[in-house]
Amino acid sequence: MASNRPAPEAPFVPAQRESETFGYGAYRAEEGPWEEWNPTEDSIRPVRGRHRVSKQRGGGLARSSTVLGVGVIAAVGAGGMASANTGKPPVSISLPDLPSVDSVGHLFDDDSSNAPKATTASLSNVGVTSADSAKGADAGEALRNRIMAQAEQQQSKAETKAAAAAAAAAEKAAADAAAKAQKEAEAKAAAAKEKAEAEAKRKAEEARLAELAKQYALPTSSYTITSTFGQAGSMWSSGYHTGLDFAAPTGTLIKAIHSGTITEAGWAGSYGYRTILTLDDGTELWFCHQSSISVSVGQKVTTGEVIGRVGATGNVTGPHLHLEVHPNGQSTGIDPMAWLRGKGLTP
Incomplete structure (x- = not known):
């Protein structure tokens, strides 16, 4: 039995894109849509020219931005292919807090001298002061040093407070002992004074009575x-x-x-x-x-x-x-x- 002849394929018509799906401001032919690509030995050789990725700058965050930018472009390309194959309009993608298009575009420019430098710092350097950077310390080491410094400062404050409390207690004890000794000394002095006064009074009374005895006499004797x-x-x-x-x-x-x-x-x-x-x-x-x-x-x-x-x-x-x-x-x-x-x- 003869097989049915395959139906002729529809002619390829590039899909029309909306002008603001990615943020470039206008449609560009080199962005796709593309035909289905089957990689071969020749097609997978290293690409030279405009699409060579420039050397990464700016640390870990710049490296992440590069990968993210390439991923966005691949996603856009995939969206274009899907639009071409399915006939559905591409879905716009909005990415918050990403570098501007000019910043991403330099990744595909051979002239790296004109590319703007990334303004974001490496995540591994978050919390590192200029003094720490000069010493070559990373964020973890800097945080550890700060915690240790704070712990030592708190311990020093606690020791100072304990020493002040001990000194105050010793001073209070000394003051109490001095006050007690002073009271005891005053009590002894008062007792001695009272005793001396009593003795003086007794002697004075004896002298008075002795003088009176010279003036008085008992009424009789042998009684x-x-x-x-x-x-x-x-x-x-x-x-x-x-x-x-x-x-x-x-x-x-x-x-x-x-x-x-x-x-x-x-x-x-x-x-x-x-x-x-x-x-x-x-x-x-x-x-x-x-x-x-x-x-x-x-x-x-x-x-x-x-x-x-x-x-x-x-x-x-x-x-x-x-x-x-x-x-x-x-x-x-x-x-x-x-x-x-x-x-x-x-x-």
């Missing part, structure tokens, strides 16, 4: 204290003892405690025979239960002068001298023991 002031008991009409009792044998001498004036001398009921000596400050001294009186009213006496004798007259249980002290002539007396001690005397 025994039998009853004290304020002692409670039913034998006293007031319910308590109002004076100080010096028990001594009958006839023992009674002396004037201090110089003054005799304001009373005679019988006084339960007090028996009593003599009252009024001192210059108005204090009255009562000498009671005497067996005899040796002075009279209005008489001036001096310290240690005899004014009577111990007896057992009045309300008594035995011979003794009952002594009372009435400041300013008051009816109520005070403790004769304390008053005598205030005058430097110790009963």
Whole structure:
């Protein structure tokens, strides 16, 4: 059986391109569309002339731009072939952030001296300063150096801060210790001063009492204290003892405690025979239960002068001298023991 004859091929008609599909501004015949190309030994030999790619400049980004430009041209050519074979209009391609056509065109120019230099830097040099470039460091090394420098700076700051804190703590501790020592020293000084003042006061009081003791004297000798002031008991009409009792044998001498004036001398009921000596400050001294009186009213006496004798007259249980002290002539007396001690005397 005879085979069918193949249909005649349609005559080749170049496809019409839009003038702005790539950005060159007008259609160029050398851009295609082209017929289907079957490479042969002769056709794959190195191409010389206008289509020889110029030497790459500008580092990695320029090298990428070159490859991208060639790829774009190949894609455009392929689009033209597809348009020729399919009859469909070519698809326009827009590439953002690419070099201008003039910058790409120099890739196909034999004269590389007129080609503009790429303005983009190599990606491997991003972040590298001029000082780093002078040292020959790449971006990674520069970044490492910066990180190390920042780490050292932060560590130095931390050490400085810690040292400042330690110094402040030491200074505060020293200040606290100094303040504590100062307080202790002040307390010791105050205690020593107080002790010295107390000692001086004691000595002054002793000197005063010693001087007073020269002016005052105990009312009798060879005695025994039998009853004290304020002692409670039913034998006293007031319910308590109002004076100080010096028990001594009958006839023992009674002396004037201090110089003054005799304001009373005679019988006084339960007090028996009593003599009252009024001192210059108005204090009255009562000498009671005497067996005899040796002075009279209005008489001036001096310290240690005899004014009577111990007896057992009045309300008594035995011979003794009952002594009372009435400041300013008051009816109520005070403790004769304390008053005598205030005058430097110790009963």
